Amino acid sequence: xxxxxxxxxxxxxxxxxxxxxxxxxxxxxxxxxxxxxxxxxxxxxxxxxxxxxxxxxxxxxxxxxxxxxxxxxxxxxxxxxxxxxxxxxxxxxxxxxxxxxxxxxxxxxxxxxxxxxxxxxxxxxxxxxxxxxxxxxxxxxxxxxxxxxxxxxxxxxxxxxxxxxxxxxxxxxxxxxxxxxxxxxxxxxxxxxxxxxxxxxxxxxxxxxxxxxxxxxxxxxxxxxxxxxxxxxxxxxxxxxxxxxxxxxxxxxxxxxxxxxxxxxxxxxxxxxxxxxxxxxxxxxxxxxxxxxxxxxxxxxxxxxxxxxxxxxxxxxxxxxxxxxxxxxxxxxxxxxxxxxxxxxxxxx
Ligand code: ADP
Ligand code: MG
Numbered sequence: 001x002x003x004x005x006x007x008x009x010x011x012x013x014x015x016x017x018x019x020x021x022x023x024x025x026x027x028x029x030x031x032x033x034x035x036x037x038x039x040x041x042x043x044x045x046x047x048x049x050x051x052x053x054x055x056x057x058x059x060x061x062x063x064x065x066x067x068x069x070x071x072x073x074x075x076x077x078x079x080x081x082x083x084x085x086x087x088x089x090x091x092x093x094x095x096x097x098x099x100x101x102x103x104x105x106x107x108x109x110x111x112x113x114x115x116x117x118x119x120x121x122x123x124x125x126x127x128x129x130x131x132x133x134x135x136x137x138x139x140x141x142x143x144x145x146x147x148x149x150x151x152x153x154x155x156x157x158x159x160x161x162x163x164x165x166x167x168x169x170x171x172x173x174x175x176x177x178x179x180x181x182x183x184x185x186x187x188x189x190x191x192x193x194x195x196x197x198x199x200x201x202x203x204x205x206x207x208x209x210x211x212x213x214x215x216x217x218x219x220x221x222x223x224x225x226x227x228x229x230x231x232x233x234x235x236x237x238x239x240x241x242x243x244x245x246x247x248x249x250x251x252x253x254x255x256x257x258x259x260x261x262x263x264x265x266x267x268x269x270x271x272x273x274x275x276x277x278x279x280x281x282x283x284x285x286x287x288x289x290x291x292x293x294x295x296x297x298x299x300x301x302x303x304x305x306x307x308x309x310x311x312x313x314x315x316x317x318x319x320x321x322x323x324x325x326x327x328x329x330x331x332x333x334x335x336x337x338x339x340x341x342x343x344x345x346x347x348x349x
Contacts, residue, residue: 041056041057041058042056042057042063042066043055043056043057043066044063044066044067044069044070045070046070046073048070048073048074048077048210049073049076049077049081049186049187049190049210049211050083050211051187051210051211051212052211053070053073053209053210053211054207054209055069055070055194055198055206055207055208055209056206056207056209057198057203057205057206058205058206058207058218058220058221059203059204059205059206059218059221060221061198061201061202061203061204061206062201065197065198065201065203068197069194069197069198069208072190072193072194072197073190073194073210076107076186076189076190076193079105079107079108080107080108080111080182080186080189080190082131082135082179082180082181082182082183088104088105088108089108089180089182092104092171092173092180093131093179093180095173097176098176100172100173100174101170101171101172101173102170102171102172103169103170103171104169104170104171105169106169107189107193108169108171109166109168109169109171110189111182111185111186111189111295112128112164112166112171112180112182113166114185114189114295114299115128115182115184115185115299116128116161116164116166117299118185118299118300118302118303119161120161121303121315122303122306122307124160124161124274124275125273125274125275125303125306125307126184126299126302126303126306127159127160127161127274128161128164128180128181128182128184128185129158129159129160129161129163129164129178129179129180129181130159130181130184130272130274131179131180131181132154132155132158132159132177132179133152133155133156133159133272133274133277134181134183134270134272135181136151136152136155136277137268137270137272137279139259139260139261139268139269139270140259144261144263144268145263146263146268152276152277152278153277155277156274156275156276156277157177158175158177158178158179159274160175160178160274162174163175163177163178164178164180184254184271184298184299184302185295185298185299185302186298187210187211187213187252187294187298188213188250188252188293188294188295188296188297188298188299189294189295189298190210191208191210191213191215191250191294191295191298192215192293192294192295194208194215195208195215195217195294198217199217203217203218204217204218205217205218205219205220205221206218207226208294212252212253212258213250213252213253213294213297213298214228214250214251214252215249215250215251215294216228216246216247216248216249216250216251217248218247218248219247219248224245225245225246225247225344226245226246226247227243227244227245227246227344228243228244228245228246228251229241229242229243229244230242230243230244230253230288230325230327234257241327241333242325242333242343243343243344244290244342244343244344245342245343245344246290246342248292249290249291249292250289250290250291250292250293250294250296250297250298251288251289251290251297252288252289252291252294252297252298252301253286253287253288253289253301254271254286254287254301254302254304254305255269255285255286255287255305256269256271256279256284256285256286257269257285257286258270260279267279271302271305271306273306280305280306280308282308282309283308283309283328283329283330284305284308284309284326284327284328284329285327285328285329285331286305286326286327287301287304287305287312287324287325287326287327288301288324288325289301289304289316289322289323289324290322290323290324290339290342291321291322291323292321296322300315300316300319300322300324303315304316304324304326309326309328309334312324312326313326313334313336316336317336317337322336323335323336323337323338323339323342324336324339325339
């Protein structure tokens with residue numbers, strides 16, 4: 001059942017509300033990292049993948065598992081980072097002219113295959129060869145600026161997922177100018193791998209938080225679902241617009257307020273339109289996806305943002321077991337079919 005509710009405030013992103021606080025994606029955990037008391041959540045945090053990562057065990061499992069789980073972030077950063085020199089992706093992007101064909105790792109092949117699936121599904125609105133553009137736009141530093149129009153149009157010409165061919169582990173670049181950015185889906189894939197590691201080791205209750213990309217394993221020790229809040233973007237304080245009840249699911253948000261800057265009164269954010277080289281300006285503030293796997297949540301949140309409300313909603317309603325929440329700049333919140341089942345309460349103000 002579709003449901004639309006108007007909110008009077010800016011909204012978005014995800015914060016996790018199970019006895020911990022989050023500010024702007026940085027979780028402030030209780031000082032319990034050394035304790036292993038049965039009912040006390042135990043966390044490890046770190047800065048990986050250009051974001052704050054926190055993994056929390058709720059089921060009294062061995063806290064030593066957390067060290068290995070956090071270390072997996074480092075392992076995967078060595079594969080998927082576009083900026084880390086020597087990573088597998090870095091080497092692919094910095095190949096010699098004329099060098100076309102590579103045998104990639106199983107993880108790289110799996111993620112490229114997912115990425116290409118979403119390029120196809122979105123008709124190119126989502127494009128993993130966005131790298132020339134995404135590296136041109138810089139959202140950090142004291143005074144980020146809009147790149148000049150000529151540089152943007154030069155970068156646009158290099159983008160095109162059709163220049164990639166993936167056959168098993170064999171990746172072929174059909175153009176020397178093609179470079180890859182997996183930033184829209186890597187965190188989801190990595191969260192899934194961390195879940196795999198933890199559940200293989202018997203974990204039945206945990207939250208993997210990769211910079212606000214959440215993946216819940218099981219539920220809370222008392223058997224109730226985890227509570228995940230949708231944070232209001234741009235808001236200086238912790239407020240939620242809706243609270244979701246989630247067990248064994250991924251909750252991922254893409255929005256206009258995480259990596260962004262304002263210039264001449266206009267907000268420039270990091271989800272870029274491959275067709276014109278500028279951030280999508282389609283009236284959306286954020287898209288949140290609930291899904292079983294986090295790679296799908298991460299991929300589809302960016303895909304839906306790229307497609308806009310109408311097409312994005314149609315896409316989600318056509319997919320089994322995937323739910324979405326779109327928030328537009330008039331502060332309307334629009335849920336996909338079936339999302340109601342996960343709404344536990346909502347707040348205004
Ligand atoms: P976050 O990284 O904050 O979780 P997203 O998952 O929405 O946000 O991914 C945004 C990232 O995806 C950008 O920083 C960039 O690396 C990449 N990107 C930007 N535009 C596109 C696009 N049109 N298609 C695919 N990837 C994109
Ligand atoms: Mg994404």
